[in-house]
Amino acid sequence: MNKELLLELYKSQSKIIYGYLIKCGCSREEAEDIVHDSFIKAIEYMDGISVEKLPSWLFKVALNNYKNKIKRKSLINEVSIDYEGFCSNFIGDNDSLEILLWKEKEEHVRECLSKLKEQSKTLLIFKYDMELSYKEIGKLLGLSQEVVKTYLYRARNEFKIAWRDSYGR
Secondary structure (H helix, E strand, O other): OOHHHHHHHHHHHHHHHHHHHHHOOOOHHHHHHHHHHHHHHHHHHHHHOOHHHHHHHHHHHHHHHHHHHHHHHOOOOOOOOOHHHHHHHHHOOOOHHHHHHHHOOHHHHHHHHHHOOHHHHHHHHHHHHOOOOHHHHHHHHOOOHHHHHHHHHHHHHHHHHHHHHHHOO
């Protein structure tokens, strides 16, 4: 196994995975444990996985570890977002009245996000809360940039529909 490759993978992916787990409602300690466990699995299985697929494989391992912890503990999965950043990125900076209205409905945004498919929620959090590029998202999810753009377009529409269904706007 290549130590330099593992170190580079850790530098580039651990903070993103950790941040995403926190956004999904994981405690800091649990997120650290999951990242640690995921890299231990990477050390064990790294030779059997192609280098270009390692980041997405590692993310999937971490996400599966988190889901298993939720199942074992029967935890409620509450999305934690940087609300102001999410709104300004999702809506845009031009419409300040719209942003003010969204600030009043922080709980509603979380509720709508929790209604989305896991992939849609993940994409929206990566793009609008964690502010990752299409390339970074694609690398994490093992998708091309074009596919990420398409899925993100669908995720935004899914969010808008969930919002309209719940709040009529």
